[in-house]
Amino acid sequence: MYDNRPLNQLDTFENKKVEILLKNSNKITGTMKAYDLNLNLHLEDAEETDAESKIKLGSVLLRGSMIININEIK
Amino acid sequence: MYDNRPLNQLDTFENKKVEILLKNSNKITGTMKAYDLNLNLHLEDAEETDAESKIKLGSVLLRGSMIININEIK
Amino acid sequence: MYDNRPLNQLDTFENKKVEILLKNSNKITGTMKAYDLNLNLHLEDAEETDAESKIKLGSVLLRGSMIININEIK
Amino acid sequence: MYDNRPLNQLDTFENKKVEILLKNSNKITGTMKAYDLNLNLHLEDAEETDAESKIKLGSVLLRGSMIININEIK
């Protein structure tokens, strides 16, 4: 299984629109530009959604330790 | 006991349907594709269930630090 | 005291039925199959008990960072 | 993707006005002067906004482990 590391999945998300669920229950969507081994993410055209509203963030750096999961929006 | 490391159990889950309990009490089910030593998981056909609803995530990267336990669904 | 490391106690639990108290106040029982230095555990015939119900998990990997304590059920 | 590390994005924020969302739900704005790999930030002309008020902090060191995300204010 080690020949197929889970972070390799993020390579298939490059320049794709992704959705990220955060530990504070907020969601961030954006175009995936870069990641590192701590799951820090660089997103473009990002928007953050909480229980009440949606905020445009534009170009954003997201700290990996806040992330629960990342999936592609198709 | 060290000859039989607990993470080896995950090898037996390859391409099997698993259920993961998260620290925020949500559950994720999906087909196990890859893991690493931090328990980061790559799942396919994933669905997340919280207290109110079930959401289709599709192809997902799940951060290992959010996981309580992983078991196979038979 | 270092000649008698605490994790050695887990060797005496091999193939025994153990009870594990988790940080979320749930309890898991099961047959101890493997552990590592992070206290990740492989259990068989596992069951999880929360405030309301008991769920059969079967073969389970339990993340060590969620564990408060482990004791044998006699 | 590793040729394009996410923290490189912070280089493009140098001397720009940024907004930082913190884990306690507060927001800090300020001019980005320096960062390190833990996301510790040196900001000038910083202001912190919580649910009730806005406080001028001036020159501030912000601990990286408190940060959720960083974006430029345009």
Place this chain on the structure above:
Amino acid sequence: MYDNRPLNQLDTFENKKVEILLKNSNKITGTMKAYDLNLNLHLEDAEETDAESKIKLGSVLLRGSMIININEIK
């Protein structure tokens, strides 16, 4: 002060009855058998006390990261 490291105090607790306060406000008492540098403890004849009840645990491994303090019961 480094000639007198704080963990050396635990050597004086060997085979003594100790009381441990946990981060979840529970208390565990037991006979101290072993410790490591993460403060993982092996206790015998252990009992756990929470707000409502006292439970006999017998031989227990206690995870060090849950511990606030350890003192001898005289």
Place this chain on the structure above:
Amino acid sequence: MYDNRPLNQLDTFENKKVEILLKNSNKITGTMKAYDLNLNLHLEDAEETDAESKIKLGSVLLRGSMIININEIK
């Protein structure tokens, strides 16, 4: 940006009066005497303010992991 590390800012606070916001929402003021890379701080003439009261601490060691931000009081 790495030529100008954020912790260098703390050098400019030496012997100055600083205000520190803590994760428990308390604030500590004091004269900055020393810091390390974990942001552990030695303060003199320190005072801690919580929601209800102000307490004189005098000479204090403050654990870096509790800190949100540090700014000079002018």
Place this chain on the structure above:
Amino acid sequence: MYDNRPLNQLDTFENKKVEILLKNSNKITGTMKAYDLNLNLHLEDAEETDAESKIKLGSVLLRGSMIININEIK
């Protein structure tokens, strides 16, 4: 500032009565006997004070990760 590391301040507290504020809002007082780089402390004649009561702990090992700050009682 690195010539004057903050933990050196603890050397001046040797055999002095200190007060420690913990993350659970409790306070511990005691005579400082030893510390290490994780701020684990060995105290003698220790007492713990919570919202309701004061408990004599005697000789105690206090885990450093629970500590907010340490000051001398004069």
